[in-house]
Amino acid sequence: MKIETKIKETLKKIGVNKKENILVALSGGKDSTITCYFLKKLGYNIEGFHIDLGMGEYSEKCLNAIKKLCNDLNIKLNIYDIKKEMGSSMCYLRSAIQTQKSLKNCAICGVIKKWIMNREARKLKVDKIATGHNLDDEAQTFLINIFKGSPELSINAGVISKNISDKKFIPRIKPLFYISEENIRKYSKQKNLPVVYESCPCALDSYRIQVRKFLNTLTRKDKENIIKNMEKILKKVKRKMTDISYCEICGEPTRKNICKKCELMDIKK
Ligand code: AMP
Ligand code: ZN
Numbered sequence: 381m382k383i384e385t386k387i388k389e390t391l392k393k394i395g396v397n398k399k400e401n402i403l404v405a406l407s408g409g410k411d412s413t414i415t416c417y418f419l420k421k422l423g424y425n426i427e428g429f430h431i432d433l434g435m436g437e438y439s440e441k442c443l444n445a446i447k448k449l450c451n452d453l454n455i456k457l458n459i460y461d462i463k464k465e466m467g468s469s470m471c472y473l474r475s476a477i478q479t480q481k482s483l484k485n486c487a488i489c490g491v492i493k494k495w496i497m498n499r500e501a502r503k504l505k506v507d508k509i510a511t512g513h514n515l516d517d518e519a520q521t522f523l524i525n526i527f528k529g530s531p532e533l534s535i536n537a538g539v540i541s542k543n544i545s546d547k548k549f550i551p552r553i554k555p556l557f558y559i560s561e562e563n564i565r566k567y568s569k570q571k572n573l574p575v576v577y578e579s580c581p582c583a584l585d586s587y588r589i590q591v592r593k594f595l596n597t598l599t600r601k602d603k604e605n606i607i608k609n610m611e612k613i614l615k616k617v618k619r620k621m622t623d624i625s626y627c628e629i630c631g632e633p634t635r636k637n638i639c640k641k642c643e644l645m646d647i648k649k
Contacts, residue, residue, distance in 0.1 A: 391424075446574075
């Protein structure tokens, strides 16, 4: 099936309508670029959003690619400069956290990026955030959670974040949920889209790399089956749903008194 048809079906399944404002979280990589390209092609109402992580040459390349994309597609680009807003680059923030907590680079970066995305999307008054997560990312995360004995951590997985319903929480959607990384790469090269193909210099999560290597020994059909079964299993996995409250430090929605980002950063912002 064509990528475009699959994306259309996914958006139908999610139930996005064309009047909604969607903020596309752009990293500069192929997945979020393709997400943006198709949402625009299919006539959705979109704006781009990029967090400039301030990581030297790599960040500059990402920013330039995104500026070109948004210019080519004629969409507004919103940039969040982490150095300006938080006082230092992601590398520095992460190292500071790692002096006290033994957490992986991507875990820390992921928490901070999600926090920023939700807050900025709310300020921009959009209805949804679209990210570039693809079939391979989702299969990896699901297997990692199973291997670690915590399948319930995948409860948030799916084409739309559905376990939080709160006025301060902006739902996140994944239009590429059913598309393999290989197809995305082929398509973005074929269309010659402005993409940074090198991976983030800080993505050193050895466990995920190991799982990715294993998954790459399987066929696309196998990966699709993992995702299909994940959806079936997750319908049955129950997680204790606690009420949403607001972080005592930053005011963002959380299930605890203090949100994950403030717990990590332990600073008032
Ligand atoms: P990652 O967690 O780096 O695999 O990225 C997952 C998704 O988050 C990407 O497909 C983007 O949609 C979004 N994303 C990652 N990095 C950024 C960034 N620096 N700015 C905005 N969105 C991002
Ligand atoms: Zn907080």
